[in-house]
Amino acid sequence: xxxxxxxxxxxxxxxxxxxxxxxxxxxxxxxxxxxxxxxxxxxxxxxxxxxxxxxxxxxxxxxxxxxxxxxxxxxxxxxxxxxxxxxxxxxxxxxxxxxxxxxxxxxxxxxxxxxxxxxxxxxxxxxxxxxxxxxxxxxxxxxxxxxxxxxxxxxxxxxxxxxxxxxxxxxxxxxxxxxxxxxxxxxxxxxxxxxxxxxxxxxxxxxxxxxxxxxxxxxxxxxxxxxxxxxxxxxxxxxxxxxxxxxxxxxxxxxxxxxxxxxxxxxxxxxxxxxxxxxxxxxxxxxxxxxxxxxxxxxxxxxxxxxxxxxxxxxxxxxxxxxxxxxxxxxxxxxxxxxxxxxxxxxxxxxxxx
Ligand SMILES: Cc1cc2nc3c(=O)[nH]c(=O)nc-3n(C[C@H](O)[C@H](O)[C@H](O)COP(=O)(O)OP(=O)(O)OC[C@H]3O[C@@H](n4cnc5c(N)ncnc54)[C@H](O)[C@@H]3O)c2cc1C
Numbered sequence: 075x076x077x078x079x080x081x082x083x084x085x086x087x088x089x090x091x092x093x094x095x096x097x098x099x100x101x102x103x104x105x106x107x108x109x110x111x112x113x114x115x116x117x118x119x120x121x122x123x124x125x126x127x128x129x130x131x132x133x134x135x136x137x138x139x140x141x142x143x144x145x146x147x148x149x150x151x152x153x154x155x156x157x158x159x160x161x162x163x164x165x166x167x168x169x170x171x172x173x174x175x176x177x178x179x180x181x182x183x184x185x186x187x188x189x190x191x192x193x194x195x196x197x198x199x200x201x202x203x204x205x206x207x208x209x210x211x212x213x214x215x216x217x218x219x220x221x222x223x224x225x226x227x228x229x230x231x232x233x234x235x236x237x238x239x240x241x242x243x244x245x246x247x248x249x250x251x252x253x254x255x256x257x258x259x260x261x262x263x264x265x266x267x268x269x270x271x272x273x274x275x276x277x278x279x280x281x282x283x284x285x286x287x288x289x290x291x292x293x294x295x296x297x298x299x300x301x302x303x304x305x306x307x308x309x310x311x312x313x314x315x316x317x318x319x320x321x322x323x324x325x326x327x328x329x330x331x332x333x334x335x336x337x338x339x340x341x342x343x344x345x346x347x348x349x350x351x352x353x354x355x356x357x358x359x360x361x362x363x364x365x366x367x368x369x370x371x372x373x374x375x376x377x378x379x380x381x382x383x384x385x386x387x388x389x390x391x392x393x394x395x396x397x398x399x400x401x402x403x404x405x406x407x408x409x410x411x412x413x414x415x416x417x418x419x420x421x422x423x424x425x426x427x428x
Contacts, residue, residue, distance in 0.1 A: 077156070078179045079137045079204070097135055097154065099202060099315060100388075101323055103143025103397045103424070104334045106133070106152040110218045113156045114319055115175070115263040119230045119237065122261050125151035126232060133424060134261055136177060137203030139315075140211065140325050142190050142419070144426030145395045153261075155206060160186060163266065170269055175261045176206020180213075188297045192269035194223040194276050196297040197283065200308040202326075202327060206262040211420070212247040216304050217279030221247035226266040232259050249350070250330050250420055275300040283307065312382035320390050325421040327385040328402060329359040332415050342413070359409075359417055360384040366408040375402035402428060 079097075094103030107130065111119035125132045129149035135141065157177040164171040170192055174183050185200050197218040198208075207213070208220045209227050224247075227240045246253040254260050270276070275293040278284045284291050286303050308314045312321030339347065339355040350356040363384050366371075372379045376393035378401070380386035387398055387405075406417045406428075419428050 078182070079156075088259075092147075094135075094138075094147055096154065097152075098138035098141055098143060099323065100138075100142065100325060100393075100395075101397070102145075102187070102389055102398065103141075104145045104147025104395075106147055107149045109152045109153040109154060111156055113158070113177070115157050118153060118155055118157060118176075118261060118263065119154050121151065122230065122232060125153075129188060132232075132258060136207050137179070138423045139192060139202040140207065141424055142272055142299075142325065142395060142421050142426060143424045146275050146425060148425050155261075155283075157203065157263070165271075168271055170271060172267050172269060173228075173266050174205040176204060176367070178205040179203075180205050180208060184301065186239065187267075187269060188301050191271060191273045191297075193272040193274060193297050194218070194269040195220070195267065196275050196280075196300045197304055199301040199304045200314045200377055209245055209247070209252055209262060209265060209294075211250045212252050214250070216283045216307070217353065218276065219247075220267075221245075222266075222276075223267045223269060224265060225268040227262055227263045227376070228266075229254075230261040230263060237263065249333070249356075256422065309381065310384060312380050312388075319351060321380040321382045321386065321388055321390045323391075324380060324386040326394075327383075327420050328387040328418040329361075329363070329385060329405075330420045331356050331359045332362070334415065345413075357415065362409045362413055362415060362417070363405055366405070366412040368405050368408060372401075372405075374398070374404070377401050379405075399426060 092106045092109055094106050095101050098379055106366050112121055120130050133152045136155045155177045157175045159175040161173045162170050163173045172415045182202055183205050184195050188196050191406040197216040212219050212221045227245055230237045275297045277292045278289055287295050289295050316322045333350045333354050336353050346361055348356045363411050371381045377389055377398045378390055382390050409417050
C-alpha cells in the first residue's frame with residue numbers, strides 16, 4: 075500500500091536505511107534504532123508495550139510534520155502510525171460524531187467532512203500530518219482549532235497500561251498545547267469530532283480569510299469555498315506541502331506567537347497584538363523576527379527562513395538539524411536582544427536542544 079504521508083518525499087534521494095529524514099517534512103534527522111509500521115491500533119499498542127518491556131524509548135511518528143529530529147537520530151523504537159478509518163459513531167438532527175483513526179491523513183478527512191456536509195474543520199484545510207496528531211498541539215489555523223470540535227480522544231496510556239477515552243477537559247487543550255505535547259505517556263488511537271450538519275462553514279473568525287472571502291467576521295460561507303480560500307492563502311505562504319517548493323520543507327511555523335503580560339506589553343510601543351486569555355497579550359512572532367533584522371530568505375548553512383513566510387525555517391536541500399537549530403537560536407537571541415521577548419519553538423524536538 076502506498077504510504078499516504080510519503081508523497082511529498084518522492085523527489086528526495088533514498089535516505090540511508092532507517093534514516094528519520096525519510097519520515098519528516100524537513101527531510102532532516104539521523105537514524106532510528108528500529109522502525110515499525112502499524113496499520114491497526116492493536117499493532118500500535120503492542121509495539122509500544124513491547125518496547126516498554128525491553129526498556130526502549132519510543133517515538134511515535136505519523137506525518138513527521140511537527141518534529142525536529144537530531145542529526146544523531148533516535149536510538150529506540152520508532153512507531154509509524156498508519157491505522158486508517160472514518161466512521162460516524164452517533165448522530166442527531168443537527169450534528170454527527172465522527173471517529174477518525176489516528177493514522178488517517180488530516181487533510182483528506184477535512185475534504186471528506188466538507189463533501190459530506192459536516193461543518194467545523196474546513197478552516198483547518200491544508201495542514202499536513204495525521205488526524206491523531208491534531209490533539210497533540212491543538213492544531214489551529216484561520217480562526218479554528220481542533221479543541222472547538224473534539225469530543226473525545228481514545229488513547230493508550232503507557233503508565234496505566236490501558237486504553238481509555240479522554241474528555242476535552244482531560245486533554246488540557248491550550249494554545250498549541252495539550253497534555254499530550256512533550257509527553258510520551260499517551261498513544262492516540264482515534265479522535266471523535268462533533269461536527270454540524272451543514273454545507274456552510276462555522277462562522278468565519280479570521281480577518282484575512284473574511285477579507286478574501288468578501289465576508290464579514292462572523293459570517294458563514296459555503297464550506298467548500300472556505301476550504302478553497304484557505305488552501306489558496308496557505309499555498310501563497312508555502313504552508314501547503316509541495317515537493318517542488320523548498321519553502322515547504324519545514325514544520326510550518328517554527329515559533330509560537332509569544333504571549334506576554336499586559337504590564338510588560340505596556341512597556342512596548344508600536345507593536346501589533348491581539349488579546350489572549352486572562353488579560354494577557356499575544357504578539358505576532360513573524361513581526362518581531364522581521365523587526366529584529368531577519369527578513370524572509372535570511373539564510374544559514376543549507377537552511378533559511380522561507381522566502382514566503384517569516385515563521386517557517388526551511389531545509390534548502392543540504393541542511394542539517396544542527397544548522398537549522400543554529401539559525402533558530404540566532405533568531406531567538408536577536409528577538410530577545412531587541413524586544414526582551416523569548417521565542418519558543420512550536421515543533422517537538424527529538425534528541426536535540428534549542
Ligand atoms: C507546511 C506546514 C504547515 C503547517 N501548518 C500548521 C498549521 O497551520 N497549524 C498547526 O497547528 N500546525 C501546522 N503544522 C504542523 C503540523 O502539520 C501539525 O502539528 C500536525 O498535526 C502534525 O501531524 P503529524 O502527523 O505530522 O505529527 P508528527 O510530526 O508525526 O508528530 C508530532 C508530535 O506528535 C506526536 N504524535 C503524533 N501522532 C501521535 C499519536 N497518534 N499519539 C501520540 N503522539 C503522537 C509525535 O510523537 C510528535 O511528538 C504545519 C506543518 C507544515 C510542515
